[in-house]
Every structure is written in C-alpha cells, then in structure tokens.
Amino acid sequence: MKVLVQKFGGTSVANLECMKKVLGKVRQGLEKGYKVVAVLSARAGDTNKLLGLAQEWSATPDPAECDALVATGEQISVALFSMLLKDAGIKARSLLGWQIPVRTDNAFGSARIHEIDADVLKKHLENYDVLVVAGFQGVTEDNRITTLGRGGSDTSAVALAAVLDSCECEIYTDVNGVYTTDPNICSTARKIDKISYEEMLEMASMGAKVLHIRSVEFAKKYKVPVHVRSTFTDDPGTLVTQEDSTMEALLVSGIAFDKDQARVTLHGLPDVPGIAAAIFGPLSEAGILVDMIVQNTSQDGHTDITFTISRKELKKTLELMAEVSKKTGATEVAHDINVAKISAIGVGMRNHSGVAARAFSALNREGINILMISTSEIKITILIEEKYLELAVRILHDTFGLDWDIN
Amino acid sequence: MKVLVQKFGGTSVANLECMKKVLGKVRQGLEKGYKVVAVLSARAGDTNKLLGLAQEWSATPDPAECDALVATGEQISVALFSMLLKDAGIKARSLLGWQIPVRTDNAFGSARIHEIDADVLKKHLENYDVLVVAGFQGVTEDNRITTLGRGGSDTSAVALAAVLDSCECEIYTDVNGVYTTDPNICSTARKIDKISYEEMLEMASMGAKVLHIRSVEFAKKYKVPVHVRSTFTDDPGTLVTQEDSTMEALLVSGIAFDKDQARVTLHGLPDVPGIAAAIFGPLSEAGILVDMIVQNTSQDGHTDITFTISRKELKKTLELMAEVSKKTGATEVAHDINVAKISAIGVGMRNHSGVAARAFSALNREGINILMISTSEIKITILIEEKYLELAVRILHDTFGLDWDIN
Numbered sequence: 001m002k003v004l005v006q007k008f009g010g011t012s013v014a015n016l017e018c019m020k021k022v023l024g025k026v027r028q029g030l031e032k033g034y035k036v037v038a039v040l041s042a043r044a045g046d047t048n049k050l051l052g053l054a055q056e057w058s059a060t061p062d063p064a065e066c067d068a069l070v071a072t073g074e075q076i077s078v079a080l081f082s083m084l085l086k087d088a089g090i091k092a093r094s095l096l097g098w099q100i101p102v103r104t105d106n107a108f109g110s111a112r113i114h115e116i117d118a119d120v121l122k123k124h125l126e127n128y129d130v131l132v133v134a135g136f137q138g139v140t141e142d143n144r145i146t147t148l149g150r151g152g153s154d155t156s157a158v159a160l161a162a163v164l165d166s167c168e169c170e171i172y173t174d175v176n177g178v179y180t181t182d183p184n185i186c187s188t189a190r191k192i193d194k195i196s197y198e199e200m201l202e203m204a205s206m207g208a209k210v211l212h213i214r215s216v217e218f219a220k221k222y223k224v225p226v227h228v229r230s231t232f233t234d235d236p237g238t239l240v241t242q243e244d245s246t247m248e249a250l251l252v253s254g255i256a257f258d259k260d261q262a263r264v265t266l267h268g269l270p271d272v273p274g275i276a277a278a279i280f281g282p283l284s285e286a287g288i289l290v291d292m293i294v295q296n297t298s299q300d301g302h303t304d305i306t307f308t309i310s311r312k313e314l315k316k317t318l319e320l321m322a323e324v325s326k327k328t329g330a331t332e333v334a335h336d337i338n339v340a341k342i343s344a345i346g347v348g349m350r351n352h353s354g355v356a357a358r359a360f361s362a363l364n365r366e367g368i369n370i371l372m373i374s375t376s377e378i379k380i381t382i383l384i385e386e387k388y389l390e391l392a393v394r395i396l397h398d399t400f401g402l403d404w405d406i407n
Numbered sequence: 408m409k410v411l412v413q414k415f416g417g418t419s420v421a422n423l424e425c426m427k428k429v430l431g432k433v434r435q436g437l438e439k440g441y442k443v444v445a446v447l448s449a450r451a452g453d454t455n456k457l458l459g460l461a462q463e464w465s466a467t468p469d470p471a472e473c474d475a476l477v478a479t480g481e482q483i484s485v486a487l488f489s490m491l492l493k494d495a496g497i498k499a500r501s502l503l504g505w506q507i508p509v510r511t512d513n514a515f516g517s518a519r520i521h522e523i524d525a526d527v528l529k530k531h532l533e534n535y536d537v538l539v540v541a542g543f544q545g546v547t548e549d550n551r552i553t554t555l556g557r558g559g560s561d562t563s564a565v566a567l568a569a570v571l572d573s574c575e576c577e578i579y580t581d582v583n584g585v586y587t588t589d590p591n592i593c594s595t596a597r598k599i600d601k602i603s604y605e606e607m608l609e610m611a612s613m614g615a616k617v618l619h620i621r622s623v624e625f626a627k628k629y630k631v632p633v634h635v636r637s638t639f640t641d642d643p644g645t646l647v648t649q650e651d652s653t654m655e656a657l658l659v660s661g662i663a664f665d666k667d668q669a670r671v672t673l674h675g676l677p678d679v680p681g682i683a684a685a686i687f688g689p690l691s692e693a694g695i696l697v698d699m700i701v702q703n704t705s706q707d708g709h710t711d712i713t714f715t716i717s718r719k720e721l722k723k724t725l726e727l728m729a730e731v732s733k734k735t736g737a738t739e740v741a742h743d744i745n746v747a748k749i750s751a752i753g754v755g756m757r758n759h760s761g762v763a764a765r766a767f768s769a770l771n772r773e774g775i776n777i778l779m780i781s782t783s784e785i786k787i788t789i790l791i792e793e794k795y796l797e798l799a800v801r802i803l804h805d806t807f808g809l810d811w812d813i814n
Contacts (some may be wrong), residue, residue: 016464052481057423058490068501069486076460079476083465086472098505099550143506217593253799302797 005158005169006386007135012172012231013077013394019084021231021390025131025172026085035162035302037123039059039135040081040405042073063108067137067147071097074134074153082132092130095121097137099144102156103145104138111146112214113155118163133160151212159214162222169224171211172186172231177238178203178210181255182401185390188403193236197244199253200346202379216240221407234256239395243347252400253344259340259386261291262314263371264321268331271298279305282320283366288313292341292374292383308383311337328358339371343381343398356380362399368392409531411441412576414542414564417451419579419638420484426491428638433492433537442532442733444571446542447488447563449480470515474544474554475660478504481541482562484633489539499537502528504552509563510551511545514564518545518553520625525570540567546654558619565622567754568613569629576631578618579638584645585617587809588662591803595810599660600643603650606660607784609752614679618638623647650754657755658762662800666747666793668698669721670778672713675738683734686712689727698750699781699790713779715790718744746778747796750788751803763787769806 006029008022022038029036039048050070054061061069078094085092095376100120104111124131133388135153148155152169163168176191178200182407191311195203197220210228219226219240229237247253269275276295283290288309296304309317321333346363349355360370368391372383384392397403413436415429429445436443448454463469468476485501492499507527511518531538545553552575561578565741568576583598583626585607591594602610604627611620617635626633626647636644654660673674676682683702692698695716703711716724721744728740766787767777775798779790791799804810 019464050483053487054490058494060494061490062493064543065486065489068503069483072482075479076457076476079472080460080464082472083461083468087465087467087468094472115643119749145503333486383420 001122002167003033003037003125003164004029004032004167005037005157005161005164006040007039007153007169007171008041008231009173010047011151011174013040013042013081014044014227018231021082022085023088023171025231026090027088029324030090030129035128035129036292037121037125037160038081038130039133039153039201040074040077040161041135041153045276046073046076052285063258064144067108067111068145070106070147071134071137071145074136078132078134085130085132090130091128092132092355093124094132094134095299096134098139098143100133102138102159105141106140106146108144108146108321110149111140113138113148113159116159120161120196120262121164127326132192136266148214151215154212154215155218155257158218158222158224158226161224167218167225168227170227170229171215172229173210174232175210176230176233176235177228177256178240180253181397183292186255186394186397190311190402192238194239194241194244194247194261195253196247196347197240198243198378199247199345199347200240201344202376203256203391211240212247226228237334246315246345250346251348251352252344252396252402253338253348255342255396255400255402256345257342257389257393259389260310260312261339261341261383262311262315262317262337263306263308264317264335265304265334266321266325266328266330266332267304267334268302269305269328271303275303276305279321280307281304282324283309283317286316288317288320292372292381294372294374308341308372331406338386339383340386341383342389342392344400345379347378349378349380358399359396362395363392366391366395368395409437409441409574409662410444410532410571411436412444412446412564412568412571413576414446414560414578415448415638416560416580417448417454418581420449420488421451425638427801429458429488429579430491430495431508432577432638433497433783434495435599437497440766441536444528444532444540444567445488445537446540446560446567447484448542448560449637450484453480453483461674471551473517475552476675477554478541478544478552479564481543485539485541486790489528492537492539496600497537498535499539500531500535501539501541502531503541503804505546505550507540507543509739511547511555513547513551513553515551515553518555520545520566523566523570528567528571535675539599540547546683555621558622562625565625565629565631568631569625574632575634576626576637577634578622579636580617581637581639582617583637583640583648584635585640585661587660587799588804589610589664592797593662593804595804597809599645601646601651601654602660603654603754604674605650605785606654606752606754607647609750609783610661610663618647622726631649631708640704640793655715657753657757658755659751660755661713661752662749662803662809664749664796664800667717667719667747668715668790669724670713670715670743670746670790671721671724672741673728673732673735673737673739674711674741675709676712678708678710683712686714686728686731689731690716691723693723693727695727700780703780703781715748715779722749728763745793746790747793748788748790749758749796749803750786752786752809753807754785756785765806766803769796769802770799773798773802775802
C-alpha cells in the first residue's frame with residue numbers, strides 16, 4: 001500500500017471553492033495509485049476567532065479548555081472536506097486527534113507528539129481511500145484534547161508520514177515553495193528546488209513562515225522528505241530532504257531575516273566568574289529567550305555584555321536588568337530596538353572558509369555597520385541597524401549568487 | 408456525595424452575560440452542598456450555523472460527518488463555560504460525549520443512548536466540584552461522534568441524572584416552567600407546579616416545546632424527577648415526576664394543540680379485510696407518521712377512512728393515495744389542511760367519566776364543529792377547523808378550571 005500524506009493550510013481550506021481545489025490535489029494523489037492521508041488546518045480565520053472568544057470569556061483562559069475550544073476549528077474543516085469527498089464518490093472519513101489517537105504530552109497550547117497509533121491508521125486505510133485528519137491536535141494520556149501550537153498542522157502531517165513509512169509528505173500552502181529570500185524585499189529571489197533539513201531549520205527559525213520549525217525537526221529526525229508546494233498551481237515546489245552532493249555546490253542557499261529584535265547592553269560589569277549566570281539566570285527563569293550574545297574583551301577588570309531578545313520582551317527584560325545591575329554593579333543598562341538580524345544559510349558553508357569575510361566586506365562597501373555577529377556551522381548571523389535591512393538582504397543575495405540558478 | 412444535574416439550553420448560554428447567570432445557578436447548587444453536573448447546549452444559533460455550512464458543502468451531507476461538524480457547537484460552549492468557572496475559583500472541567508463516554512447506536516443525527524460510564528463520572532466528581540458536559544452528543548462503539556437529534560441535550564441531562572442516581576435534574580430554559588396551555592393564546596394560562604411523566608409526554612408530543620419528548624421517556628423509565636425552571640429568575644418551576652394523589656385531584660392538567668395537521672379522506676372504499684393495511688402499509692414504508700385515524704361505519708359494503716398527517720407530508724401522501732385509490736377502487740381522495748388538533752390531558756381523567764362529554768358540549772355551545780375524535784387513558788384529542796383553534800383552547804381551559812389554582 002503506497003501512502004501519500006498531503007497537508008493543506010488554512011488558506012487552502014478557507015471556503016468551498018478552495019476546498020474544491022484541495023479535492024483536485026487529493027484526486028491527483030489517488031490517480032497516481034496512492035492512498036491519501038489529507039491533514040487539514042482550520043479554515044483561515046477560524047482559529048483566531050476561537051482564540052478571540054477565549055479572550056472575551058477569560059483574561060487568562062484555562063489552557064486545557066482553550067485547547068478543547070480551539071480544536072473545533074480543525075474538526076469543522078475535516079468534517080466539511082469529508083462531505084465533499086463522499087459526494088465525489090471517494091471512500092473517505094474524518095479522523096480527529098483523539099480518534100487515531102495522536103498522543104501528546106500535557107503541555108496544552110504547545111503539546112509535543114509522543115506517539116501515533118499507526119495500526120489504527122493502517123486499518124482505516126484498508127477501508128478508506130482517503131483519511132481526512134484534523135491537524136494541530138492531539139490527546140493526552142488521560143484523554144484531554146491538546147493542540148500543538150501555531151503551525152502545528154505541519155508537524156501533524158510529518159509525524160503521520162513518519163509512522164506510516166510514507167514515501168513523501170506534501171505540504172500545500174499559498175506560496176510556490178521556499179525562496180532564497182523574501183521576494184517582497186528582493187525581486188531576484190528564486191524558488192529553491194531542494195534544501196536540506198538543516199538549512200530549512202535555520203530558515204524557519206529566522207521567520208521564513210512556510211514551514212513550522214518543529215515539523216522540520218520531525219522530518220529530519222525521521223528522514224521524511226517534505227515537498228512544499230502551492231494548492232493553487234501544479235508547479236513543483238521545494239523538496240526538503242537529506243543533504244546531498246548537489247546541495248554542497250551551493251555556498252549559501254538562502255538569506256533569512258528577522259525584525260523582531262531588541263538589543264540590550266550592560267556596561268561596566270566586573271569581569272568575575274558567574275557574571276553571565278547573574279544576567280541570564282533571571283531571564284531564563286522569566287521564560288525570555290535570548291538570541292545573540294556578545295561579551296567584550298575585559299578592560300581594567302570590567303567588561304560589557306550585549307544580547308538580543310524579542311521586542312515584546314524588552315520591558316520585562318529591562319526590569320530584570322535594573323535589579324541585575326544593582327547586584328553586579330554595572331554602570332549602565334542601554335537598549336536599542338532599531339535593529340534587525342540577517343542570516344546567510346547554507347550547508348556548503350562548512351567546506352569553505354571566507355564566507356563570513358565576503359559577507360562583511362560586501363556590507364562594509366555599502367557603509368552598513370555590523371553591530372553583532374554570530375556564526376554556526378551552516379549559518380552566519382549579523383545584527384545591523386533596521387533601516388539598512390532591505391538593502392543588506394539584496395546585497396547578500398547578490399554577493400552569494402542566489403539570483404542565478406546554478407543547479 | 409449529593410449530585411445535582413443542571414441542564415442549560417442554547418438561549419441560557421448564548422453569550423458571556425447569559426453564561427454569568429448560569430454560573431449563578433451552578434453556584435446555588437454548590438452552596439446547597441451538591442456536586443454539579445452542568446449539561447450545556449450549543450450557544451443559540453450555533454447549531455443552525457453549522458447545519459447551514461453542511462448544506463452549503465453538500466446537498467446531502469454525510470450523516471456521520473455532519474454529526475462531527477455539529478458537535479463542535481457544544482464543544483465550544485462547554486470549553487467557554489469551564490473557563491468562566493475556573494476563573495471564579497471553582498474546580499471544574501469540560502467533558503465531551505466521547506470523553507465520558509456516552510455510548511449511542513449508529514443512528515447519526517438522531518442517535519439513542521445505550522450506555523453511560525457512571526464510574527468515570529463518579530471518579531471525576533471526586534476531583535472536581537463541577538463537570539461541564541456537552542449535551543446532545545455521544546459516541547458509537549467504534550468511536551465516531553453522534554448527535555441525539557434536536558432537543559437532545561435534555562435527554563443527555565436526564566440520562567446522566569439516571570446513571571448518577573441523582574436526586575433531581577434541573578432543566579433550565581427561557582420560560583418559567585410548563586403551562587396549562589400557551590399563554591400567548593390564553594391569557595389565563597397558569598404555570599403547572601407538578602405534572603406526571605405521562606401527562607408531560609402527551610404535552611410534549613403535542614408540541615409543548617419546553618421538554619424534549621425523549622428526555623421525558625427517559626425520566627419516566629428511570630424515575631428521574633425533572634425540575635423545569637428559568638435561568639433568568641429564581642422562581643420555582645414545574646416538577647415533572649411520578650403520578651401522586653395531588654395530581655389526581657385535577658381532572659385535566661393542560662390543554663395542548665398542534666396546527667401542523669392535514670386531513671386526508673378516502674371515500675367509497677370496499678369494506679373488506681386488509682383495506683386498512685392497503686392504505687397504511689405504503690405510508691409506513693414511506694416513513695410518514697399517521698396521527699389520528701377514523702373509519703366510518705360501513706354502508707352498502709362501502710366505507711370511508713380519514714386520517715391526519717403532518718402538513719409537509721401531504722404532497723407525498725396524496726401521491727401514494729392516488730395509487731391506493733386505483734388498487735382498492737376508492738371513489739374519491741379528499742384532503743383539508745385548514746385543520747388543527749387540540750388535546751385535554753390529565754391523569755385525573757382515568758377515574759372520571761364524562762370528561763369527553765363535557766369537552767364536546769362546551770365546544771358545541773360555541774358552534775365549533777368536531778371533525779375527528781380520539782381518546783387515550785389520559786388524553787382526549789379533537790380535530791377542529793383551524794380558524795376556531797384559539798377560541799377552542801380558551802373554552803377548554805375554562806371548562807376544566809385551569810385558570811384557578813386549585814392545589
């Protein structure tokens with residue numbers, strides 16, 4: 001039995017007309033001889049409406065009840081789409097998270113999948129040609145409904161493909177695939193035909209919204225090839241898969257960026273052991289994620305520490321740092337929200353030196369000041385002034401030859 | 408452990424303001440020392456919206472998918488109400504049909520409850536002070552969501568009270584209780600303090616909308632006292648319970664009526680064995696419910712048969728009777744839709760002769776012609792011309808002294 005998992009996002013199932021296009025995609029899968037597992041999100045807007053209701057009812061809605069509430073969004077879309085399939089003469093049925101079941105932990109609102117009963121799915125696949133599965137939702141060990149967090153339907157789809165030993169998982173969305181960078185900023189941005197899990201993880205963590213980051217982690221872990229493509233065209237999209245030799249030919253695969261950055265600096269800190277813990281301990285306890293960190297070389301037994309956080313955490317961070325400042329004797333706490341982060345990502349980077357140097361000199365030539373730098377095996381990240389972001393994206397896109405198709 | 412089941416209909420949970428009133432009713436139950444099982448309907452209008460969606464998606468929506476769709480209405484109201492309870496510091500959680508589970512047969516759209524796991528409920532009642540249960544929904548043996556048909560939340564509530572050995576089941580609605588007749592037609596209509604299951608069944612089957620007929624059957628079978636009362640006042644409502652001596656003091660408890668009647672007559676039928684079967688067999692096969700039936704005394708070996716049906720079945724019925732007419736040799740098929748049915752209902756009727764006679768002579772005095780009559784142990788039903796209906800209701804209400812409170 002050949003099984004194809006197809007996931008359709010909120011804009012793909014927004015209304016009857018869209019769902020008819022989705023029906024066409026499912027039919028293509030059937031015509032190729034697959035049994036299809038169609039994973040659906042809630043209709044565009046429904047999840048926000050439900051969350052709005054929760055906020056109206058309670059300033060701090062109970063997380064378990066909120067998940068039971070929000071899960072109705074996918075329940076509605078799978079029931080409606082199954083009606084459509086049955087009317088088209090296709091043997092189909094809907095399956096909710098608890099009906100499979102998709103077992104998760106108890107982290108309501110951002111639950112993680114522990115186990116999926118593949119035997120139940122396989123048995124249903126003997127009786128039906130299409131299973132319409134509610135994405136984004138699962139059920140705890142004691143049968144309470146959970147949701148997997150924003151974009152969780154991608155994760156549902158990849159997890160189902162993983163347990164079904166499916167040859168491929170198609171993620172249908174309203175764009176053609178993954179791009180070298182945001183086409184709204186850089187007109188020469190190209191669709192990427194193939195990208196490694198590692199690169200996709202870096203792209204997703206930088207805010208490329210096309211795939212949910214946890215779904216990429218899942219795909220990488222279980223080696224599920226993920227094909228990102230458009231519901232509204234028949235064009236091939238982007239294949240997210242294991243690294244191969246064709247990928248290494250490319251030094252940089254994409255340029256990602258993130259405007260949601262704020263920079264905080266503590267000046268004049270005593271350069272003693274435990275100073276980093278004194279700063280980042282309270283942030284961690286408060287659940288504030290710190291992104292880039294730079295510590296200056298010590299001068300006269302004193303040092304500066306600079307880090308970046310999400311802008312919405314700035315107020316809380318400054319409160320915490322005021323206390324830290326008193327305890328540690330820092331001379332000043334400075335901050336800046338007019339900053340942005342830009343990254344060049346590529347598995348090819350591993351085997352080439354000088355990628356960072358090329359990036360820096362290209363930005364330098366245009367007079368763009370580099371505020372912070374951090375590098376990983378397959379990524380270089382640079383913090384710059386926000387006003388230069390679009391220019392910097394175009395410069396790096398050009399510098400690394402992403403506007404030509406070299407495959 | 409004292410348990411009180413409270414059911415709140417769609418208008419009682421329509422919005423946040425209404426739900427706050429419901430919270431007050433639940434709190435009253437808790438203050439009396441009860442653990443509360445609150446059974447909720449969908450918010451007013453939600454079920455119709457969902458059915459509207461189903462109709463938009465499919466001319467004949469798959470019944471199983473339709474139930475999965477419609478069940479989201481109650482899922483939303485129980486999740487929202489549970490949030491409210493938790494914010495009020497009350498230990499509460501929502502329970503969906505499948506989470507209990509409420510096991511039903513496979514009759515999607517009008518499923519019947521087979522079994523409710525009382526042990527699960529009792530265990531939850533040890534941990535929570537209020538269980539917020541989604542009414543109207545259940546789950547089949549193979550875990551597909553079912554709904555119990557319109558008004559099914561009443562049935563859910565009574566069934567839960569039955570398995571919990573609860574002392575009482577309160578049905579909260581937007582009226583004060585059960586009335587002797589429709590106050591819109593008869594200004595002297597009074598709220599009934601106490602009514603027997605049998606009388607309530609007759610009232611409900613005649614279209615008194617305050618209680619779903621199947622819930623009354625359930626209450627009667629399991630001897631669950633049902634207290635019908637208003638969410639919006641603190642007045643005592645109507646207690647539906649086993650017949651007792653105070654009830655027998657009342658000859659007639661209420662006057663019910665139904666305008667949805669059409670009369671069909673087959674004239675000149677040969678008076679031979681099997682003639683009734685020839686008429687009612689095809690109607691039964693077509694799923695058409697026949698209400699009153701009268702057969703005239705035979706003259707010259709010929710007879711007339713008259714029966715009533717719901718008006719929306721008239722077209723189909725006349726088609727069937729045209730065929731029957733050919734086969735049986737009836738001389739004419741006549742029909743009339745300007746008719747209405749009126750009933751006097753009361754357990755006290757059993758021990759008194761002459762109730763029918765009193766009703767007939769009262770109507771006669773006002774020149775109201777009696778078209779058909781049928782009687783049961785606790786009910787007299789009369790078919791009259793529709794234009795006299797309101798007058799007839801007031802005459803019978805007066806004749807049987809329902810405008811005075813004789814208790």
